[in-house]
Amino acid sequence: MDNIEKVRAKISMYDDEIIKILSKRMDCIDEIMQYKKEKGLPILQPEYEGKKEVALCKKLKDNKYEDEIMNVFRYVVKNAKKYQAKNLFPYNIMLIGFMGCGKSTIAKYLSHILEMEDLETDDFIVKREDMTINEIFQRKGEEYFRKCESNALKELETRQGIIISCGGGMPMRDENVELMKKNGKIVLLTASPETVYDRVKYSNQRPLLNGNMNVEYISNLMEKRRSRYESVADIVVNTDQKPIHAIAEEVVSKLANLD
Ligand SMILES: Nc1ncnc2c1ncn2[C@@H]1O[C@H](COP(=O)(O)OP(=O)(O)OP(=O)(O)O)[C@@H](O)[C@H]1O
Ligand SMILES: O=C(O)C1=C[C@@H](O)[C@@H](O)[C@H](O)C1
Ligand SMILES: [Mg+2]
Structure with a gap:
């Protein structure tokens, strides 16, 4: 064997070791998920991630390959999160609820913490139609927008x-709910009319509220939708006066405890 072949053989041997070690590391993720379930511990522990990064930086200090190895570790952690999410949620998480209840905010947070892709149906429609939601409502009307939602x-x-x-x-719309339930669990986020008003009062991006930006209007429309929202939801999480991470944890633990 010439020298380069010898080095390649060594690399291949190290690859085998890496595969073994990575598999063992993934097994630990299974163990942690099981442990958290048994002890009723929070599934999301965002503070752990920061500590882990600091600990790894310390271990790699003065290492010639510090940047490269750190990048590999970040990827390892990312994939561990993906693996965990795939096991916990082998379906789509569909966030519903009144305007301003926090669907986009929670979706973004969960997407980061669980390494799951997130998507906004409103954004999806805006791209497809090449118009803002306000423009679609003004030029084509609400009924047209509702059809776009079903198509999305x-x-x-x-x-x-x-x-x-x-x-x-x-x-x-019934047909929408049917599609949402096909391969997803429906999460209803709620908030009081006062909270919603506080959160959206300076925005003009919600056509139904333009010219109607007051607690009474919000309260009436919310009441009209309440029973529908509640009847289609698999889980319900109230968001009043709660920080984002607490709402996200509640969503995740309620979903994980669904049959
Ligand atoms: N738990 C919370 N605490 C404080 N502010 C929040 C919370 N959740 C969301 N917000 C703020 O409220 C506003 C509305 O939130 P968001 O856009 O996520 O609502 P939404 O349900 O997606 O609304 P829409 O249906 O109109 O898209 C945002 O400015 C967001 O930062
Ligand atoms: O509650 C609604 O009917 C709407 C909410 C927004 O997300 C947009 O989809 C649109 O402004 C209509
Ligand atoms: Mg939104």
């Missing part, structure tokens, strides 16, 4: 393992 769900029918933040009116 049909296009997304085959996707799996994503977090979908649905437009506030999406669950009002």
Whole structure:
């Protein structure tokens, strides 16, 4: 064997070791998930991630390959999170609820913490139609927008393992709910009319609220939708006066405890 072949053989041997070690590391993820389940511990522990990064930096200090190895570790951690999410949620997480209840905010947070892709049906429609939601309502009318929502769900029918933040009116149509339930669990986020008002009062991006930006209007529309929202939801999480991470944890633990 010439020298280069010898080195390649060595690399191959190290690859075997890496595979063995990575598999053992993944087994630990299974163990941790099982342990958290048994002890009723929070599934999301974002503070652990920061500590882990610091600990790894310390271990790699003065290592010639510090940057490269650190990058590999980040990828390892990313994939461990993906593996965990895939096991916990082998379906789409469909966030529904009134405007301003926090669907987009929670979807983004969960997407980061679980390494799951997130998608906004409103954004999806804006891209397809090449118009803002306000423009669609003004030029084509609400009924047209509602058809776009159904079409968006049909296009997304085959996707799996994503977090979908649905437009506030999406669950009002039976055909939409059917599509949402096909390969997803429906998470209803709630907030009081006062909270919603506080969160959205300076925005003009929600056509239904333009010219109606007051607690009374919000309260009336919310009441009209309440029973529909509640009847289609697999789980419900109230978001009033709660920080994002607490809402996200509640979503995740309630979903994980579904049969
Ligand atoms: N738990 C929370 N605490 C404080 N502010 C929040 C919370 N959740 C969301 N917000 C803020 O409220 C506003 C509305 O939130 P978000 O856009 O996520 O709502 P949404 O349900 O997606 O609304 P829409 O249906 O109109 O898309 C944002 O400015 C966001 O930063
Ligand atoms: O609640 C609703 O009906 C809506 C909510 C937004 O997400 C947009 O989908 C649109 O403004 C309509
Ligand atoms: Mg949103």
